[in-house]
Amino acid sequence: MPLIDSAEAATRLARAICSDVSLYNEEKIVRGIEQDRFFDVLKDELEEGRELYRSRVSPDLYARTNFYDRAIVDVILRSKGHVKSRIW
Numbered sequence: 001m002p003l004i005d006s007a008e009a010a011t012r013l014a015r016a017i018c019s020d021v022s023l024y025n026e027e028k029i030v031r032g033i034e035q036d037r038f039f040d041v042l043k044d045e046l047e048e049g050r051e052l053y054r055s056r057v058s059p060d061l062y063a064r065t066n067f068y069d070r071a072i073v074d075v076i077l078r079s080k081g082h083v084k085s086r087i088w
Helices: 007-024 026-034 043-056 059-064 067-080
Strands: none
Touching: 007 026, 007 043, 007 067, 026 067, 043 067
16 A cells, blocks of 8 residues: 555544544543543553554655644644643
8 A cells, every 4th residue: 555645644543543542442531631641641642543544654755844733733632622631
């Protein structure tokens, strides 16, 4: 399978991966936000997603963009704005 080299496709991939992380880890996400430990609680899942993203995107595009990190915020965290937390 050829590597993704367009910003639009890379953004879609990052958002799809984060959507799956969100779908399958709802309890951990809520707990992580409530305890202000989101990145610690989801470390393994987020890193697995990052590795999948890195394996599908061209190295040049990966090195000069932050689409995956943005997708974590836009797809996972933004949708959980209703969860009580000290950080917002």
